[in-house]
Amino acid sequence: ATSPAESALTPSQVTPNDTTIGAALQRDLAARLVRPSEYLGMTMIGARRFLTPAELAESDPAPGADRRYAAEAVEGAASEHLTSPAATDAICTVLKFGDPAGARRNLRVGATAIPSADQVKTFDVPGIPHAVGTDVYVGGGLVGRNVLFVDGPYEYIIGFQPDPTAKNSITRKQIAGAALKWFARVSTMR
Numbered sequence: 001a002t003s004p005a006e007s008a009l010t011p012s013q014v015t016p017n018d019t020t021i022g023a024a025l026q027r028d029l030a031a032r033l034v035r036p037s038e039y040l041g042m043t044m045i046g047a048r049r050f051l052t053p054a055e056l057a058e059s060d061p062a063p064g065a066d067r068r069y070a071a072e073a074v075e076g077a078a079s080e081h082l083t084s085p086a087a088t089d090a091i092c093t094v095l096k097f098g099d100p101a102g103a104r105r106n107l108r109v110g111a112t113a114i115p116s117a118d119q120v121k122t123f124d125v126p127g128i129p130h131a132v133g134t135d136v137y138v139g140g141g142l143v144g145r146n147v148l149f150v151d152g153p154y155e156y157i158i159g160f161q162p163d164p165t166a167k168n169s170i171t172r173k174q175i176a177g178a179a180l181k182w183f184a185r186v187s188t189m190r
Contacts, residue, residue: 021050021051021052021075021076025075025076025096026050026076026078028096029050029076029077029078029094029096030048030078031189032078032094032154032156032186032189033048033078033080033092033094034082034092034156034158034178034182035182035185036082037181038178038181038182038185039082039090039092039158039178039181039182040084040086040170040174040175040178041084042082042083042084042087042090043082043083043084044080044081044082045081045082045083046080046081047080048078048079048080049078049079049080050076050077050078051076051077051078051079052076053069053070053074053075053076054066056069056074056076056077056095057069057070061115061116062110062113062114062115063115068106068109069106071102072097072098072102072103072105072106073097073098073099073102074095074096074097074098074102074106075096075097075098076095076096077093077094077095077096078093078094079091079092079093079094080092082160084160084170085163085166086160086162086163086166086168086169086170087160087161087162087163087166087169087170088161088162088163088164089160089161090158090159090160090161091157091158091159091160092157092158093156093157093158094154094155094156094157095154095155095157096153096154097153097154097155098153099153100150100152100153102153103150103152103153103154103155104130104150106155107130107132107148107149107150107155110148110155111132111134111146111148112132112134114134114136116138117136117137117138117143118137118138118139118140119136119137120134120135120136120137121134121135121137122134122135123135123172123176124176125147125149125176125179125180126176126180127180127183128147128149128179128180128183129149130149130150131147131148131149131176131179131183132147132148132149133145133146133147133148133172133175133176133179134146134147134148134159135172141164142162142169143161143162144159144160144161144162145159145160145162145169145170145172145175146158146159146160146175147159147175147176147178147179149179149183151183151186151187154186156179156182156183156186158175158178158179158182159175160175
């Protein structure tokens with residue numbers, strides 16, 4: 001049987017790639033990615049990527065990422081890049097873990113463990129239990145603003161890199177509001 005999440009997707013929205021995560025997991029993760037109406041009207045650019053646990057660990061610059069993902073029983077991830085006039089790059093990522101405890105552990109470790117950052121400041125994300133907002137600084141300048149949250153065995157991440165030439169940037173309140181819209185939808189998916 002096809003779940004409501006799977007039936008909402010057209011074949012062109014989910015294109016199995018050559019990773020070892022199965023098509024059912026790819027459909028599940030793709031259905032959970034943020035929608036433009038939830039994320040401040042951003043539009044997708046480039047290809048949607050599906051990552052195996054090994055590919056995810058390889059893309060993570062944190063020391064011991066491969067061991068951490070193995071211990072947390074990560075099953076796979078989906079990610080896509082987005083754009084808007086206020087950001088040079090934005091990202092949406094969904095990771096699925098073997099159990100909710102793995103997702104919660106990864107959130108606690110990954111939210112502020114950013115090796116390239118000089119400083120990471122956290123902020124509250126009202127309305128989403130245990131969510132963490134982060135502002136990432138390098139050389140004294142804001143280079144990223146993110147919100148991370150979990151729901152069951154899934155970890156959700158949205159973030160953007162501010163465009164230094166833009167008159168206005170996405171505020172903490174705006175990204176927290178976008179995360180809350182996203183959470184409201186995905187928290188009803190089972």
